Amino acid sequence: MSLSAADLAYGYRERRIGRDIGLDLEAGEVLALLGPNGGGKTTLLKTLLGLLPPQGGTLMLDGLPLAALSVNQRARALGYVPQAHAGTFAFTVFSVVLMGRTAHGGVFAAPSGHDREVAQAMLERLGIAKLAQRPYTQISGGERQLVLIARALAQEPAYVILDEPTASLDFGNQGKVMSQIRQLAREGLGVLFTTHDPNQALAHADRVMLLREGQAIATGKAAAMLTPERLAELYGVAIETVRGADGRVAFLPGG
Numbered sequence: 400m401s402l403s404a405a406d407l408a409y410g411y412r413e414r415r416i417g418r419d420i421g422l423d424l425e426a427g428e429v430l431a432l433l434g435p436n437g438g439g440k441t442t443l444l445k446t447l448l449g450l451l452p453p454q455g456g457t458l459m460l461d462g463l464p465l466a467a468l469s470v471n472q473r474a475r476a477l478g479y480v481p482q483a484h485a486g487t488f489a490f491t492v493f494s495v496v497l498m499g500r501t502a503h504g505g506v507f508a509a510p511s512g513h514d515r516e517v518a519q520a521m522l523e524r525l526g527i528a529k530l531a532q533r534p535y536t537q538i539s540g541g542e543r544q545l546v547l548i549a550r551a552l553a554q555e556p557a558y559v560i561l562d563e564p565t566a567s568l569d570f571g572n573q574g575k576v577m578s579q580i581r582q583l584a585r586e587g588l589g590v591l592f593t594t595h596d597p598n599q600a601l602a603h604a605d606r607v608m609l610l611r612e613g614q615a616i617a618t619g620k621a622a623a624m625l626t627p628e629r630l631a632e633l634y635g636v637a638i639e640t641v642r643g644a645d646g647r648v649a650f651l652p653g654g
């Protein structure tokens with residue numbers, strides 16, 4: 400079971416952003432996508448999700464061409480956590496999470512008791528049940544991020560794709576989200592997330608893809624790929640390596 404891209408070219412109608420991408424996200428693994436600002440990470444995620452048509456190559460979901468699946472089939476398989484924005488409509492947090500169930504019932508079907516139970520369980524899983532009745536427009540950026548993760552999980556997808564899931568989270572919530580990500584993989588989901596923090600990828604991802612100017616400069620096991628040399632090449636700055644007494648390493652930019 401995997402979400403896979405071969406020889407993928409992607410971008411916007413008038414603009415090619417990336418090419419020659421080969422990627423396999425297996426069930427039960429965590430893959431981190433790293434690279435400089437504007438390198439094409441979000442655009443790649445949107446293409447993998449079927450939100451943008453590929454400009455070349457193939458995209459397969461569990462052995463079937465992604466394009467052959469209905470919107471509902473894709474939505475049941477692929478959960479998406481976009482970068483959190485304020486939103487315009489003052490839906491309650493509970494309603495936003497419940498929207499994750501749409502792919503299970505159909506757009507016009509009223510949510511079932513089970514749908515409500517799943518939404519409630521995901522709020523509790525993310526530790527935000529107390530926000531359930533608050534308007535989504537009146538919570539903090541970090542709280543919104545947790546709500547969007549709960550919404551994606553309420554979908555009960557086989558794969559979860561998260562765009563900078565910890566960008567606006569405090570230190571504690573970053574830890575909470577990263578341990579949820581590991582837990583999802585243990586439960587058999589394939590998880591792909593973007594991050595600007597190589598240390599986070601090193602600690603929590605099984606594999607990484609390093610993406611610069613729309614091209615994968617390296618893909619492989621996190622520990623093998625995340626070297627100061629590769630990170631210097633990726634970001635174009637010197638990298639300092641800090642080594643703990645237990646042998647674990649952390650990277651600092653601009654060393």
Ligand SMILES: Nc1ncnc2c1ncn2[C@@H]1O[C@H](COP(=O)(O)OP(=O)(O)OP(=O)(O)O)[C@@H](O)[C@H]1O
Pocket residue numbers: 411414416434435436437438439440441442443
């Ligand atoms: N709707 C759009 N139409 C055309 N070009 C776009 C559009 N959205 C983004 N781009 C461009 O595509 C390129 C890749 O952007 P993308 O958001 O995929 O990068 P990213 O790696 O996710 O960046 P960041 O780390 O800053 O979030 C950038 O040059 C960006 O300006």
